[in-house]
Amino acid sequence: MQVEVSRRKFLQGTVAMSVVGSTALSVTNLLGNEHESHGVAKSVTTKTGTGEATEVATLCEMCVNKCAAIARVENGVVTKLNPNPMFPKSKNMLCPRGNAGIQALYDPDRLKSPMIRIGKKGEGKFKKVTWEEAYEAILNGTDKFTGMAKILDEEKDNRSAFLFCAGEGMAEHTFKTFYSAFGSSNWLNHASLCLQTVISGYGVTIGGYASADLENAEYIIMAGANRAEAIVTPDTMDIFKRTKGRGAKLICIDPRFTNTAAKSDKWLAINPGTDLAFVLALTYVVITEELYNKEYVAENFNGFEEYKKSVIDNKYTPEWAEKITAIKAKDIYKIARDFMAHAPKAVYYPGRRSTFSNNDFQLRRAMAIFQGLGGGIDTKGGLVFGKKLKLGKHAGLEPLYERAEARAVEKIKHPEKGHSGYSDCAVVSGGGSWIGWRNRFLEDRMPYKVRGMFVYKHNPMMNMPNRAKTAKMLEKMELVVTIDTMPSDTVMYADVVLPEATYLERTDPVKTFGGIEPSIAQRNKVVEPMFETKPVMAIMKGLTEKISKPIFEITKKYDEDVQDEITDSSEAEVYAEFDLTKPFEHSQEKVNEEMVKSVYGEEAVKTLKEHGVFYPNMEKYYTSISVNEHQYYPEKEKYYSVNGGKPKTKNKKVECNIPNLSTKGVDPMPIWRESYNFKVPDGKFRLLTGRHAQFTQSGTSNNAMLRDLIMENYIWINRRVANKKSIKFGDMIEVSSRVGKTRLKAYPTEKVGPNTVFFVHGFGEESEALTWAYKNGGNDNAVIEDIIEPVYGAASMHETNVEIRKV
Ligand code: SF4
Numbered sequence: 001m002q003v004e005v006s007r008r009k010f011l012q013g014t015v016a017m018s019v020v021g022s023t024a025l026s027v028t029n030l031l032g033n034e035h036e037s038h039g040v041a042k043s044v045t046t047k048t049g050t051g052e053a054t055e056v057a058t059l060c061e062m063c064v065n066k067c068a069a070i071a072r073v074e075n076g077v078v079t080k081l082n083p084n085p086m087f088p089k090s091k092n093m094l095c096p097r098g099n100a101g102i103q104a105l106y107d108p109d110r111l112k113s114p115m116i117r118i119g120k121k122g123e124g125k126f127k128k129v130t131w132e133e134a135y136e137a138i139l140n141g142t143d144k145f146t147g148m149a150k151i152l153d154e155e156k157d158n159r160s161a162f163l164f165c166a167g168e169g170m171a172e173h174t175f176k177t178f179y180s181a182f183g184s185s186n187w188l189n190h191a192s193l194c195l196q197t198v199i200s201g202y203g204v205t206i207g208g209y210a211s212a213d214l215e216n217a218e219y220i221i222m223a224g225a226n227r228a229e230a231i232v233t234p235d236t237m238d239i240f241k242r243t244k245g246r247g248a249k250l251i252c253i254d255p256r257f258t259n260t261a262a263k264s265d266k267w268l269a270i271n272p273g274t275d276l277a278f279v280l281a282l283t284y285v286v287i288t289e290e291l292y293n294k295e296y297v298a299e300n301f302n303g304f305e306e307y308k309k310s311v312i313d314n315k316y317t318p319e320w321a322e323k324i325t326a327i328k329a330k331d332i333y334k335i336a337r338d339f340m341a342h343a344p345k346a347v348y349y350p351g352r353r354s355t356f357s358n359n360d361f362q363l364r365r366a367m368a369i370f371q372g373l374g375g376g377i378d379t380k381g382g383l384v385f386g387k388k389l390k391l392g393k394h395a396g397l398e399p400l401y402e403r404a405e406a407r408a409v410e411k412i413k414h415p416e417k418g419h420s421g422y423s424d425c426a427v428v429s430g431g432g433s434w435i436g437w438r439n440r441f442l443e444d445r446m447p448y449k450v451r452g453m454f455v456y457k458h459n460p461m462m463n464m465p466n467r468a469k470t471a472k473m474l475e476k477m478e479l480v481v482t483i484d485t486m487p488s489d490t491v492m493y494a495d496v497v498l499p500e501a502t503y504l505e506r507t508d509p510v511k512t513f514g515g516i517e518p519s520i521a522q523r524n525k526v527v528e529p530m531f532e533t534k535p536v537m538a539i540m541k542g543l544t545e546k547i548s549k550p551i552f553e554i555t556k557k558y559d560e561d562v563q564d565e566i567t568d569s570s571e572a573e574v575y576a577e578f579d580l581t582k583p584f585e586h587s588q589e590k591v592n593e594e595m596v597k598s599v600y601g602e603e604a605v606k607t608l609k610e611h612g613v614f615y616p617n618m619e620k621y622y623t624s625i626s627v628n629e630h631q632y633y634p635e636k637e638k639y640y641s642v643n644g645g646k647p648k649t650k651n652k653k654v655e656c657n658i659p660n661l662s663t664k665g666v667d668p669m670p671i672w673r674e675s676y677n678f679k680v681p682d683g684k685f686r687l688l689t690g691r692h693a694q695f696t697q698s699g700t701s702n703n704a705m706l707r708d709l710i711m712e713n714y715i716w717i718n719r720r721v722a723n724k725k726s727i728k729f730g731d732m733i734e735v736s737s738r739v740g741k742t743r744l745k746a747y748p749t750e751k752v753g754p755n756t757v758f759f760v761h762g763f764g765e766e767s768e769a770l771t772w773a774y775k776n777g778g779n780d781n782a783v784i785e786d787i788i789e790p791v792y793g794a795a796s797m798h799e800t801n802v803e804i805r806k807v
Pocket of ligand 1: 060061062065067093094096098099231232
């Protein structure tokens with residue numbers, strides 16, 4: 001990235017406190033007086049080796065889990081992050097990434113001031129500007145890009161001419177408030193690149209994406225979830241800390257020999273994308289051998305007889321599944337029998353990550369039904385819905401824009417019977433289909449013009465399959481505004497860059513965390529925002545103060561109802577309904593206070609500031625048993641069951657057969673189709689991606705502390721295949737598919753089969769402004785094809801075949 005000021009000058013005042021190995025980087029002025037700490041929550045004052053320190057309770061943002069942390073602050077500098085034992089979700093755990101969160105704050109490459117583009121799109125040439133100049137550029141553009149006012153005027157106040165998209169985060173809600181008030185119908189979030197089919201599959205089948213009570217389960221099938229490396233709290237802790245000792249069995253189903261596989265009682269390598277066949281065969285055994293909980297099924301299932309008939313008539317036997325999955329029939333028989341012997345204290349782990357394959361929605365339905373056959377729903381040791389503590393409401397603003405077009409989806413004019421009526425997928429969910437949307441935009445298949453976009457804490461250049469197309473989309477947009485902490489690959493395509501404060505510099509919306517031991521937690525500001533960065537609430541306040549009135553003038557020009565209302569009352573009264581500044585008039589701290597105080601009183605507000613965590617009776621219930629054991633709720637107060645052991649669907653039944661799905665062209669029951677078979681043409685390999693325990697996708701790619709643990713990603717190639725191709729450890733490999741190429745080093749291993757290759761997602765950024773992440777390995781989304789899962793339009797991440805060659 002180039003900025004008008006020289007890089008050296010630009011970094012002046014940087015608090016570069018990172019430690020790379022044993023080399024401390026230069027510290028310009030750790031005690032800079034520009035970082036006074038008023039308004040920062042303080043809990044405890046302790047003595048440390050270096051002097052007085054305060055401790056502030058906060059929540060980690062190094063991944064999506066939001067573990068509770070306590071930041072130690074000495075003279076305005078965060079010197080250590082420790083786990084906060086009081087949060088039931090993270091149970092006194094802070095993983096390596098959480099510990100390295102300090103570097104997110106002190107990363108010298110951080111975005112430090114607002115910038116506007118002065119070079120070609122994607123070139124990374126920016127000019128440092130004031131916040132006012134940045135807001136002005138968004139509203140009125142520059143000689144390089146079109147402003148919002150011109151776009152809205154030319155589109156006759158169609159607010160949907162702007163797309164809003166966001167990654168996961170506690171402040172996503174604040175940004176979404178801006179989107180709602182602005183009045184666009186085009187919202188895309190991370191769901192279709194992540195959990196969409198899992199949540200929806202479980203949602204329609206048992207009424208919710210339930211958690212697994214791994215602490216009490218006796219038998220666990222973990223398929224496609226690598227909890228030892230893709231950390232999710234409290235599951236990761238419960239599974240490795242609390243199962244083995246008491247004899248619980250862990251069965252790992254994965255095409256790769258992962259660290260989870262290494263820790264399990266049995267690992268079964270499965271062909272990618274064939275888990276549905278495995279579950280159908282388990283179901284076949286349980287039904288034909290009548291191992292299921294008959295009473296539970298009779299009382300709590302809808303459509304069981306039809307499903308039973310389908311499973312039997314289709315002959316989904318273990319022998320049938322063996323040919324598809326590569327898992328031996330005898331293992332399938334044994335797992336089915338063992339699972340039911342332990343049910344209801346048996347869990348088919350729902351998984352928590354991207355959509356793997358085109359049959360993912362049906363896979364999750366089949367898993368949820370199988371779980372129900374043992375009665376392990378809403379019960380101790382099974383899948384649990386848990387309780388969610390209430391929070392007060394914060395009033396938003398959702399004015400009606402007469403001329404805002406409906407969501408940009410492509411409808412088919414005369415759909416055949418049994419077709420959803422949409423071109424990309426059967427159901428258009430709240431988070432949309434990112435790939436579908438992008439591709440329609442590029443192919444001019446939009447029902448109206450979308451010309452600008454706002455991107456919050458999101459890096460589609462790294463996170464969405466077919467990177468080349470994402471670059472084209474960003475190039476084609478006339479106005480791209482990004483709000484981020486780091487100069488990511490997506491930021492390089494921005495017209496206006498708004499630097500957000502990191503999670504240690506802001507208070508985020510208070511959040512309720514449901515579960516067996518529910519609680520409310522708050523990310524408290526630890527230190528004041530550095531440089532010219534701001535929390536998103538303040539960014540939204542400044543932006544809306546700038547744009548609200550001018551764009552209301554455009555609404556007035558085109559909206560006849562508004563014109564009539566002004567004639568009937570007054571302009572000031574009508575404007576009040578369209579005043580975009582309203583949702584952002586109070587600070588986040590104030591909003592949080594109201595949301596908590598209105599339900600739990602003043603004490604709860606204080607507790608959240610001091611401890612970061614609150615739940616009713618916490619002072620009575622919470623006990624530290626030992627350093628690593630804590631009681632949050634007494635056993636009899638835990639919410640193992642909140643629905644009388646029943647599913648949470650509308651009918652309180654496990655929905656095996658949903659005829660309504662067939663009206664959208666979706667199988668009403670999970671069945672296997674020929675097209676789901678695992679096939680890899682000769683000379684090609686199925687590309688698998690995954691996570692690493694010391695690295696969270698592209699979000700932590702520039703973290704110098706974590707880079708010490710994993711500097712770059714390597715491609716796993718089956719050792720025999722590698723030998724045949726004379727590929728040795730560390731050789732540079734080019735991986736190519738129909739959509740692109742990437743390069744990374746080889747890791748020959750027996751841990752992956754001969755027709756698959758694997759590498760960790762999130763590496764290989766191309767933003768030169770990222771000192772450590774720049775080209776640090778291969779980017780999976782440069783080669784993953786944009787294959788759309790047919791039900792919710794999610795990205796099917798494991799359907800791409802690639803070629804490899806030594807270079
Ligand atoms: S799992 Fe690790 S990175 Fe994620 S929130 Fe918890 S401590 Fe932070």
